[in-house]
Amino acid sequence: MTDGSKPWDAALVRRWLERRHAASRLDQAAADRRGYEARDDFDKAAAEEWVCRALATADCVNDQAAFAAWLKQLVAQEEYPATGLHDDIRFERHVRTYLRGLVKMTKANEGFEKTLRHQ
Template structure:
């Protein structure tokens, strides 16, 4: 038997995006304090923030299929830019990895209930 799929909850997804943005900003602050030792962490957190920020006020979040299409369209892009990152190549790699993670979450409609700081 298969489980009944949980209905799409746009409000929960928006809350999850907000919390991930706050967590990513906090991670960037911590990485900034440690300097060169944590440049990787800074770029990873910057990528997470950038991706979540792209969808925070996007109407596509209201519908699961439209949100999946929006994530897919952004993943198809070749160039991502954000001022202040330590390594543009690492930032782009982390953005693509985070978009793939988000795409998986959208397709399966799982993980958006995890709104705690660490996941």
């Protein structure tokens, strides 16, 4: 998948997923407190949480090619079951956008070292 410049680091990817999951939970709580005008922010954070939760439990994180294949399979899904959302269509759009970003990160093997809360 990559040019071989740096090896796939599954532990780094798992740590990145864990930190993004925690950040998305905080973002959801902040959007919920802001109320009606922050509905899109809430759905966006919920989408990030859904993706991170789905990927954190997957065994394919150990292999870059398998991880990329799993991401593509998730992108191709028609529905992403979740509750407590404001707009299901907007949520699904955010999930696909987030997954596509992860596909690019996985293909390039870059970005997983950025673990700050706000990206």
